[in-house]
Each structure stands twice: as C-alpha cells, then as structure tokens.
Amino acid sequence: MRVPILQQGGYLIASVQSSLSDEELLQLRDDLVARVSTVRARGVVIDVTVLDVMDSFATRILRDIAQMIKLRGAPTVVVGIQPEVALAMVQLGLSLGNLETALDLEEGLTLLGEHTKAD
Amino acid sequence: MKNKFESKKPESRSRWKNFPIKSDKDLVEIRAYGRKLAREIGFNSNDQTLIATALSEVCRNIIEYAGTGKIIIETAQGSSRGISITAHDHGPGIKDIEKALEEGFSTGRGMGIGLPGCRRIMDQFQINSQAGKGTVVSMHKWVDKNGY
Numbered sequence: 001m002r003v004p005i006l007q008q009g010g011y012l013i014a015s016v017q018s019s020l021s022d023e024e025l026l027q028l029r030d031d032l033v034a035r036v037s038t039v040r041a042r043g044v045v046i047d048v049t050v051l052d053v054m055d056s057f058a059t060r061i062l063r064d065i066a067q068m069i070k071l072r073g074a075p076t077v078v079v080g081i082q083p084e085v086a087l088a089m090v091q092l093g094l095s096l097g098n099l100e101t102a103l104d105l106e107e108g109l110t111l112l113g114e115h116t117k118a119d
Numbered sequence: 120m121k122n123k124f125e126s127k128k129p130e131s132r133s134r135w136k137n138f139p140i141k142s143d144k145d146l147v148e149i150r151a152y153g154r155k156l157a158r159e160i161g162f163n164s165n166d167q168t169l170i171a172t173a174l175s176e177v178c179r180n181i182i183e184y185a186g187t188g189k190i191i192i193e194t195a196q197g198s199s200r201g202i203s204i205t206a207h208d209h210g211p212g213i214k215d216i217e218k219a220l221e222e223g224f225s226t227g228r229g230m231g232i233g234l235p236g237c238r239r240i241m242d243q244f245q246i247n248s249q250a251g252k253g254t255v256v257s258m259h260k261w262v263d264k265n266g267y
Contacts, residue, residue, distance in 0.1 A: 019151065022143040052168060053150050055175040056233060084168035092172060092236035093222060 003028045005035055010042035011112055013105065016050055022057060029065045036072050043112035044069050047105055049080030059094045066099045075115050077101065079108035135193035140181045140208075150175050153192055157202055160194050161262045169240045170202060170260060176233040177206040177256050185210025185253065201242075201261040209253040216246050 003024065006013045012035055014028060032044060046062065048054070054062075066076035077100045081089075089095075102108040134156070138149050154171040162170065174190070181188035188208030195201050213219045222235050234256070238244040243259040 019147050021147050052154065053171045053175055055172055055179065056236075057175075057179060082168075084165050087165050088168045088172045088240070091169065091240045092176070093239070094236075 002031070005031060007039055007041070008109075010040075010116070011109065012036065012039065012041045012044045013047065013109075014044065015047045015105075018050060019052065020058070025058060025061045029061055029068070032065055033068045033072065036069050036074055041074055042116045043074050044076040045105060045108040045112065046076065046078045047080050047108075048078060049082070049104070051085065052082065054081070054085050054089055054094070056092075056094060059089065059096060063097050063099055075100065075112060077108040077111050079104055133193055133195050135191060138190045138192070140178055140188045140190055140206075143179075143182055146175055146178050149178055149190060149192075153202075153204070156192060156194055160196060160200050160202065162202070162260075166260065166262075170204075173237045173240055173258060174204060176237050177204065177258070180233050180254075180256070181206055181208045181210070184208070188253075199261060200263065201259055203257065203259045204241075205258075206256040207253065212250040212252055213246065213248040213254055214250055216248060219246070 001018060001024065003014050003016050003020070006015065012032065014032055020028070035041065036044060046065070051058070062078055066078075069076045078096065079102045081101060100111065102111050136152065138145065138152070140149075150171045153174040154167045157167040157170045174192075178190060181190070185208030188206065188210070191205045191207070193203040193205075195203070220235050220238060234246070237256075237258055241258040241260045242264055245257045246254065248254040
C-alpha cells in the first residue's frame with residue numbers, strides 16, 4: 001500500500017499505515033521527494049508510529065529521504081519511533097545520523113515551525 | 120517450489136517453520152511471524168522487537184549475498200523456553216568470518232551492522248561458512264535469560 005502524504009499548511013505529512021516492504025519504502029522516498037518540489041513544501045514529517053521494526057534498510061532509506069529533501073531545501077522530522085524499536089536500533093548499532101526526530105506528530109510540526117521561523 | 124509448512128513435534132512441544140527466502144518481499148511476513156511466535160512463547164515486547172529485527176537482518180544477508188535461501192524458525196517450550204533461527208544459503212560463503220563480525224564491515228551495500236548486530240542482540244550466535252558452498256547462521260535467544 002502506498003503511504004498517504006497529506007498537506008497541512010506548508011508541510012507534508014507522510015503517515016505510515018502498516019509494515020512497509022522495501023518497495024513501498026522506496027516508493028515513499030520517491031513520492032516525497034517529488035511532492036516536496038511540486039507543492040513547494042517547507043518541511044516534511046514522517047510518522048512511523050506503526051512500524052514495529054526498523055532494520056538497517058529502513059534506517060538507511062529514512063536517512064536518504066531526509067538528505068534528499070534537505071537538498072531540495074526543506075527539513076525532515078521523523079516522529080513516533082516506538083520505545084521497543086528505539087531499543088532494538090540502539091542495540092543493533094543503527095543510527096539515524098543527523099536526522100531529526102520528535103515524539104509525535106504534534107511535536108514534529110512544532111519543531112518544523114521553529115525551523116522555518118528561524119529561516 | 121516448496122510450500123511453507125508448519126508441524127508440531129510432540130516429544131519436545133516445539134514448533135518450527137521453514138521459510139524459503141526468494142526476495143525482499145519475504146521480509147514483512149517473516150518478521151511478523153517471528154514476532155508472533157516470540158510473543159506466544161513468552162518474550163516481552165522488547166525481545167519480540169529484537170528478534171524480529173535480527174530476523175530481518177539475516178534475511179537481508181541471504182538476499183544480498185546469496186540471492187535465495189531459507190530460514191528455519193524453531194521454538195522450544197518447557198524449562199528452557201526460547202527461539203532458534205537458522206538461516207541457510209548456498210551463496211558464495213564468507214571468506215573471513217572474524218572480519219564479517221567486525222562492526223561496520225560490509226562487502227555489500229548494507230551498513231555492515233547486520234551480523235555483528237545480530238550477535239549482540241541474541242544470546243547465542245554461530246556462523247558456519249564454506250567458500251563457494253554457502254553459509255549457515257544460527258542464533259538463539261532464551262526467554263528467561265534476559266540478554267540486556
């Protein structure tokens with residue numbers, strides 16, 4: 001299933017609805033990068049609350065997405081990483097690098113608001 | 120093409136399932152199954168996630184280095200409840216196992232965290248590999264011996 005991408009104000013919100021196959025994750029990457037340009041989004045939130053596993057591939061693609069969107073001039077915030085998932089990622093040695101995170105969608109939007117205000 | 124099947128061995132009340140691995144499409148199913156099984160035999164939610172993540176990584180290893188293979192998931196009940204995961208492939212094999220277990224080492228496109236990460240999150244971890252013949256990764260986690 002394609003991850004729905006909503007637009008709210010100047011922001012895009014990609015809200016993951018179920019476990020994602022690699023293909024779906026790559027589709028999300030392509031969709032987001034394309035949408036950021038077409039709607040001239042000022043920021044992106046990716047909500048991963050429903051993901052119960054984030055392995056090396058998922059982590060890498062999320063980093064890639066954020067990097068690509070940054071090159072298009074907008075910040076990305078990943079929200080909703082579950083505590084168990086955070087624990088597994090740390091134990092496995094997975095890092096999100098410079099990718100910004102927030103507790104939930106609301107916090108993510110607040111964070112983006114602060115970024116874009118500062119610009 | 121072999122079908123996925125499940126059977127019960129009455130003597131040990133263990134369950135096992137053989138997952139043929141053919142592409143990254145198999146990942147979602149095997150993770151969900153591993154988590155369900157882990158929950159059923161009494162792993163807490165942290166451990167369920169660790170097991171599902173380890174499964175995902177060994178599955179990726181098969182796909183990336185060998186193309187296809189199989190993963191057998193087995194559970195043991197009773198006094199030493201736990202889960203065993205064995206990943207088999209007939210790929211090129213691992214030339215230097217010590218090196219493959221070093222953090223950050225990868226000959227593929229991954230981040231090199233797969234095998235060392237799995238070793239860290241499981242209670243028992245073993246690799247047998249023969250150049251040109253393939254690789255068997257066996258790992259085990261017990262319910263009552265908390266790995267963290």
